[in-house]
Amino acid sequence: MCILEAVAASCMQSLITRKMESLSVSVLVAMLSLVAGSPIPDDPNRLISFAVTTEAPTTPLADVHQNLSSVCQSMLPSHNNSLPQNSDAPYKVSASPVKVARGGQVTVELAGLDDVQFRGLFVQARNGNDEPVGRFLSSDDKHVTLTNCGKGTNNAVSYISYDPISQFSFRWLAPEEATTVRFRATVVKSFSEFWFGVESGPVVVED
Incomplete structure (x- = not known):
């Protein structure tokens, strides 16, 4: 039982690490784009909106x-x-x-x-x-x-x-x-x- 718990904990830690690395890369790309004066790469999942808002739409x-x-x-x-x-x-x-x-x-x-x-x-x-x-x-x-x-x-x-x-x-x-x-x-x-x-x-x- 202890061995299984240790393996599960190790897998969870590895998954969290990979998620954080992916997030860091995204943030780095955005920062480099801003520094270079280039637009941040478009995200195809950002929903189009004809509403009055200053935030990117994330609602249904x-x-x-x-x-x-x-x-x-x-x-x-x-x-x-x-x-x-x-x-x-x-x-x-x-x-x-x-x-x-x-x-x-x-x-x-x-x-x-x-x-x-x-x-x-x-x-x-x-x-x-x-x-x-x-x-x-x-x-x-x-x-x-x-x-x-x-x-x-x-x-x-x-x-x-x-x-x-x-x-x-x-x-x-x-x-x-x-x-x-x-x-x-x-x-x-x-x-x-x-x-x-x-x-x-x-x-x-x-x-």
Whole structure:
């Protein structure tokens, strides 16, 4: 019995030592990155968030979605001090049809060029006054959340997931007044890499 207890204690001590060594390496990499003026390597397990917070999100998906309305105007994720990329977005937003009757349905698709993947989206249909209009339809996908922005209902939609994808589509209902909209998206590839203001061509809501 004593021998078994000694072996178990030795194994536990070895496991703790390995964990501490792994943690030390991670901390060292982060410190060296900061000293060199380089960004800390991205962690693929850091959850995308469009909530107002200064901390990296660690809560379940349902909790992260609770504050989505806070980004209705900016459409920017809350990822510490990360800024949008200045390069051309490797994504495109398309809508079909491009002419629709009032209250009619439009399918909005976001896809990566050359199958570039993403982990987060925030999409609105903006009119000529830069206001979100119309409403998105619900989805069975657990990663999709509808948000009420301003006085509207379900006029913004998000997709947030740990697992990257290269294409996703939403359904949108046009408002009951004639207008022209463009679908505007913020696309998040990783926690510190995202593109803002990715837009579709014009969609005309006819009388």
